[in-house]
Amino acid sequence: MKTLNVIKYVFAIVGAAMLVGAFALYTNTTSFLERSETAQGTVVELIRSRSSDSTSYFPVVQFRAAGGREIEFQSNSGSNPPSYNRGEQVTVFYEPANPEDAMIDGFFSLWGAALIIGGIGSVFGLIGVGIIAFGVMKSRSKAYLQKNGVQIHASLQGVEQNTSLTVNGRNPFRIVCQWQHPQTRELHVFRSDNLWFDPTDHVDQEKVPVLVDEGNLKKYWVDTSFLPKLAG
Numbered sequence: 001m002k003t004l005n006v007i008k009y010v011f012a013i014v015g016a017a018m019l020v021g022a023f024a025l026y027t028n029t030t031s032f033l034e035r036s037e038t039a040q041g042t043v044v045e046l047i048r049s050r051s052s053d054s055t056s057y058f059p060v061v062q063f064r065a066a067g068g069r070e071i072e073f074q075s076n077s078g079s080n081p082p083s084y085n086r087g088e089q090v091t092v093f094y095e096p097a098n099p100e101d102a103m104i105d106g107f108f109s110l111w112g113a114a115l116i117i118g119g120i121g122s123v124f125g126l127i128g129v130g131i132i133a134f135g136v137m138k139s140r141s142k143a144y145l146q147k148n149g150v151q152i153h154a155s156l157q158g159v160e161q162n163t164s165l166t167v168n169g170r171n172p173f174r175i176v177c178q179w180q181h182p183q184t185r186e187l188h189v190f191r192s193d194n195l196w197f198d199p200t201d202h203v204d205q206e207k208v209p210v211l212v213d214e215g216n217l218k219k220y221w222v223d224t225s226f227l228p229k230l231a232g
Contacts, residue, residue: 007167008131015125022118029103029110033093038105039063041092043084047074057082063092065099073102077109138193145221149211154179154190154222156208159200172196175222177208192222197230 041063049056056078065071071094077083083106084090093110094102103109154177161171172194180187190210205226213219 008128008135010128011124012128012132015121015123015128018117018121019125022114022121025114025117026111029114032095032101032103033110035095036093037066037096039065039092039094041090041102041104043086043088043090044072046082046084046086047078049078054080056080059084059090059104061090061092061102061104063094063102065094066096069099071099071102073100075104075109077104077106077112079108083108141219142221145211145213145219148213149221150214151223152179152210152212153207154188154210156203156206157189159198159203160191162194165194170196173198175199175203175208175224177210177222179210181217188217190220190222192224195224195227195230199224199227202227 041061043059044062045060046057047060049058057080058074058076058078059082060072060074062070062072084104091105092102093105094100108115157176157178159173160176162174163171165172173196174194175192176189178187178189190208209223211221211223
C-alpha cells in the first residue's frame with residue numbers, strides 16, 4: 001500500500017529532523033552557558049498561557065546584572081503546576097553583552113526543549129526505521145526462500161483480515177493455509193503477506209504454493225503471484 005510506504009519515510013525523516021533540532025538546541029544551550037555569567041534573581045510574576053487543552057505558567061524573573069542594570073525577562077519554559085512561586089529566589093544565567101538573553105538555572109528550563117524534541121524525534125525515528133528495517137528483512141527472507149526454499153502445497157483455509165494493522169482505517173487481508181508434515185505429522189499454519197484488497201474472489205484453488213526453509217518451517221513465504229496485481 002502506497003500510504004504505508006509514504007508513512008515510513010515521513011516518520012523517519014521527521015524523526016531525523018527533530019533529532020537534529022534537539023542536538024542544535026543542546027549545542028546552543030551549552031554554548032550559552034559557557035559564555036554566560038550568573039546572578040541571583042526573584043520570581044516577580046507567573047504568566048498564565050492557555051492552549052486548546054492545557055494551561056501553563058511561565059515565570060517572570062527580575063535580576064541585577066553586572067554594572068547594576070535591572071533586568072526582567074520571561075522564561076521560555078512553562079509548566080502546570082508552576083515550577084516556581086512568586087518571591088522565590090532563583091539563580092539566573094545571562095549573557096554579559098546582552099543580559100536580556102537570560103535563563104533560569106533549572107534542568108527543565110535549560111534542557112527541557114531539547115529533551116522533549118529529542119524524545120519525540122526518537123519515537124518517530126524508531127517507528128520509521130523499524131518499518132523500513134522490517135520491510136528489508138522481509139524482502140531478504142523472500143529472496144532467500146525463492147533461491148533456497150522448498151515448495152510445498154498447503155490446503156487453503158480461507159481469507160482473514162489482519163486486525164493488528166490499520167492504515168487509514170483499513171485492515172489488510174491475508175490468505176490462510178495449512179500443511180501437515182508427512183514425517184512428524186505436525187500441522188503448520190501459514191499466512192500470506194498483507195494484501196490491500198480482498199482476494200477471496202480470486203482464490204479458487206484448493207492448494208496454495210508455499211516456499212519453506214526445511215531447517216526451520218517458521219521461515220516461509222506464501223506465493224501469491226497467482227493473484228491479480230492491485231492497480232497503483
